[in-house]
Amino acid sequence: xxxxxxxxxxxxxxxxxxxxxxxxxxxxxxxxxxxxxxxxxxxxxxxxxxxxxxxxxxxxxxxxxxxxxxxxxxxxxxxxxxxxxxxxxxxxxxxxxxxxxxxxxxxxxxxxxxxxxxxxxxxxxxxxxxxxxxxxxxxxxxxxxxxxxxxxxxxxxxxxxxxxxxxxxxxxxxxxxxxxxxxxxxxxxxxxxxxxxxxxxxxxxxxxxxxxxxxxxxxxxxxxxxxxxxxxxxxxxxxxxxxxxxxxxxxxxxxxxxxxxxxxxxxxxxxxxxxxxxxxxxxxxxxxxxxxxxxxxxxxxxxxxxxxxxxxxxxxxxxxxxxxxxxxxxxxxxxxxxxxxxxxxxxxxxxxxxxxxxxxxxxxxxxxxxxxxxxxxxxxxxxxxxxxxxxxxxxxxxxxxxxxxxxxxxxxxxxxxxxxxxxxxxxxxxxxxxxxxxxxxxxxxxxxxxxxxxxxxxxxxxxxxxxxxxxxxxxxxxxxxxxxxxxxxxxxxxxxxxxxxxxxxxxxxxxxxxxxxxxxxxxxxxxxxxxxxxxxxxxxxxxxxxxxxxxxxxxxxxxxxxxxxxxxxxxxxxxxxxxxxxxxxxxxxxxxxxxxxxxxx
Numbered sequence: 001x002x003x004x005x006x007x008x009x010x011x012x013x014x015x016x017x018x019x020x021x022x023x024x025x026x027x028x029x030x031x032x033x034x035x036x037x038x039x040x041x042x043x044x045x046x047x048x049x050x051x052x053x054x055x056x057x058x059x060x061x062x063x064x065x066x067x068x069x070x071x072x073x074x075x076x077x078x079x080x081x082x083x084x085x086x087x088x089x090x091x092x093x094x095x096x097x098x099x100x101x102x103x104x105x106x107x108x109x110x111x112x113x114x115x116x117x118x119x120x121x122x123x124x125x126x127x128x129x130x131x132x133x134x135x136x137x138x139x140x141x142x143x144x145x146x147x148x149x150x151x152x153x154x155x156x157x158x159x160x161x162x163x164x165x166x167x168x169x170x171x172x173x174x175x176x177x178x179x180x181x182x183x184x185x186x187x188x189x190x191x192x193x194x195x196x197x198x199x200x201x202x203x204x205x206x207x208x209x210x211x212x213x214x215x216x217x218x219x220x221x222x223x224x225x226x227x228x229x230x231x232x233x234x235x236x237x238x239x240x241x242x243x244x245x246x247x248x249x250x251x252x253x254x255x256x257x258x259x260x261x262x263x264x265x266x267x268x269x270x271x272x273x274x275x276x277x278x279x280x281x282x283x284x285x286x287x288x289x290x291x292x293x294x295x296x297x298x299x300x301x302x303x304x305x306x307x308x309x310x311x312x313x314x315x316x317x318x319x320x321x322x323x324x325x326x327x328x329x330x331x332x333x334x335x336x337x338x339x340x341x342x343x344x345x346x347x348x349x350x351x352x353x354x355x356x357x358x359x360x361x362x363x364x365x366x367x368x369x370x371x372x373x374x375x376x377x378x379x380x381x382x383x384x385x386x387x388x389x390x391x392x393x394x395x396x397x398x399x400x401x402x403x404x405x406x407x408x409x410x411x412x413x414x415x416x417x418x419x420x421x422x423x424x425x426x427x428x429x430x431x432x433x434x435x436x437x438x439x440x441x442x443x444x445x446x447x448x449x450x451x452x453x454x455x456x457x458x459x460x461x462x463x464x465x466x467x468x469x470x471x472x473x474x475x476x477x478x479x480x481x482x483x484x485x486x487x488x489x490x491x492x493x494x495x496x497x498x499x500x501x502x503x504x505x506x507x508x509x510x511x512x513x514x515x516x517x518x519x520x521x522x523x524x525x526x527x528x529x530x531x532x533x534x535x536x537x538x539x540x541x542x543x544x545x546x547x548x549x550x551x552x553x554x555x556x557x558x559x560x561x562x563x564x565x566x567x568x569x570x571x572x573x574x575x576x577x578x579x580x581x582x583x584x585x586x587x588x589x590x591x592x593x594x595x596x597x598x599x600x601x
Contacts, residue, residue, distance in 0.1 A: 035142070117134065
C-alpha cells in the first residue's frame with residue numbers, strides 16, 4: 001500500500017508549473033513580457049485572487065493556490081537566483097567601464113529618489129522608518145522588464161539604453177544595504193539605531209569576508225575538477241551547489257540566503273567559468289525566476305483596486321511622475337541629450353521586482369503594516385505593467401525631439417538613365433552579392449536602398465547605389481521602371497515587399513519581379529500577389545546544404561547540380577500551386593532569359 005500524499009501541496013505545485021507551461025507561452029504570443037504574465041497569473045490564481053473563492057466554488061481547488069506556504073520554498077529559491085544573477089552581472093570590469101554613470105548618475109538616482117519618496121510618505125503621515133524603507137524599495141526599477149523591453153527594441157546600445165543599464169546596475173548594488181537596513185529595522189533590540197547599524201555591518205563584513213576568502217580559494221579548483229569530467233550534468237550540479245551553499249552559509253551567519261548568493265555571483269563573474277555557468281543555469285534560472293514572480297504576484301490583492309481605485313491611480317501616476325522627473329533632471333545634469341534623458345526617465349519611472357522582496361520582508365518583520373504593504377505592492381505591480389507602454393511613448397517622444405539628420409548631398413543624386421536594366425531594391429548583404437553577379441555577367445542594373453547611412457557608406461566605398469523609397473512611384477520612374485526588364489527585391493520586411501510589388505505592378509504589369517522570401521509560406525503569399533519568382537531562404541539553405549553534403553560524399557558534381565535544379569523547380573511548382581495562382585505567365589517568365597542590356601563598362 002502506497003504512503004498517503006499531501007494532495008494540497010501537489011495541487012498547488014501543479015498550478016505553478018502549469019502557469020510556466022501554459023500561461024506564459026500564451027503571454028509571449030501576445031507580445032507581452034513573461035514577467036508580467038507570471039505576476040498576473042500569481043495575482044489571479046493566488047489565495048487573494050480566485051483562491052479566495054474555493055469554499056464557494058470547490059472546483060477552483062484544482063486551478064488555484066490553496067496555501068501560499070506550499071510554494072514558499074520555490075519563492076525563496078527564486079530570490080536566491082535573482083540575487084545570484086545580479087551578482088553575475090556586476091563584474092569588476094563592467095563596473096569600471098561604466099563607473100561614471102553607475103556611481104554618479106545611478107548612485108544619485110537611488111539616493112535622491114529614496115529621499116523624495118520617503119519625504120512624501122512622511123508628509124502623508126507615515127512614520128520615518130517605514131517611509132524610508134518604502135522609499136528605498138520604490139526607488140528601484142525593474143531590471144528584468146526594462147532590459148527585456150530595451151533589448152527587444154534594439155535600444156540597449158543607444159545612449160538611453162546604456163544610461164538605463166548603468167542606473168539599473170547601481171540599483172542592484174543598492175539592494176544589499178537596503179536588505180541590511182530592513183533586517184536592522186525589524187530586529188528586536190534595545191540598542192540605538194546607530195549602534196545596531198554598526199554591529200550589523202561589522203557582522204555582515206566578517207561573514208561576507210569569510211565567504212569571499214573561501215570562495216576565492218575553492219571556486220576555481222572546484223569548477224576545474226568538474227569541467228575535467230566533461231559532464232554537463234555534473235557542471236550544473238556544481239553550480240547549483242555553489243549558489244545554494246553560499247546562500248545557506250550566509251543564512252547560518254545571520255544574513256539572508258539571497259545576500260550569500262549575490263556574493264557568489266560576484267565571485268564567479270571574475271572567473272573563466274562565467275559564460276559556461278550562465279549557460280548551465282539558463283533553464284533553471286528562467287524557471288525559478290518565473291516562479292519567484294508568480295509567488296510575488298500572489299501577494300497582490302485585487303481588492304485594493306475596488307477599495308481605493310482613485311487613490312491607487314493617483315499613487316501609480318505620482319510614483320512614475322516623481323521618479324521620471326528626478327531621473328530626467330539627473331540625466332540632463334550628466335549631459336545626456338533630452339531624448340535620451342526622457343526615455344531613461346520613463347522606462348525607469350515604474351517600480352521594480354525588488355519592492356516585492358524588500359517590502360515583503362519588512363511586512364514579515366512587522367516594520368510595515370499589512371495594509372500599507374498590500375497597497376504599495378499593488379501600486380508597484382501596476383507601474384511595472386506599464387513599462388512596455390512607457391517605453392513606446394518614450395521612443396515616440398525621442399523621435400520627435402531628435403531632428404532628422406540632413407541627407408548627404410550625394411544621396412540626392414538621381415539614378416542614371418538606363419534601359420533594359422534590372423532594378424535591385426535593397427543594398428544589404430544579399431543585394432550586394434546580387435549586384436556583383438550582375439556586374440560579372442555585364443548586365444546593367446540600378447541599386448537602391450532607403451537606409452541613408454548605409455547608402456552613404458557604400459557610396460563612400462565606391463559602390464553605385466542610390467538613396468530612395470521603392471514604394472514611391474515617382475522614385476521608381478526615376479529609376480527607369482518603365483524601361484526596366486526586371487525588379488529584384490532583396491529586403492526582408494514583408495509589409496514593405498508587398499507595397500513595392502503592388503506599386504511596381506501598377507506601373508508595369510508585364511515586368512519580371514523576383515523577390516526574397518523568408519520561408520515557403522511567405523513565398524506562396526508573394527506568388528499570390530503577382531511576384532514572378534520568389535526565393536525562400538529556408539528552402540535555398542536546405543538545397544545548398546544538400547548539394548554540399550552530396551558532393552562531400554563523393555557524388556559527381558554534375559548530377560548533383562542537376563538534381564538540385566530539379567528539386568528547386570519542384571518546390572517552385574508546389575508553392576505556385578499553393579498560392580492558387582495561374583502559373584502560365586510565371587513559368588514562361590522564369591524559363592526565358594530576360595534580355596538585359598550589356599554594361600558598357
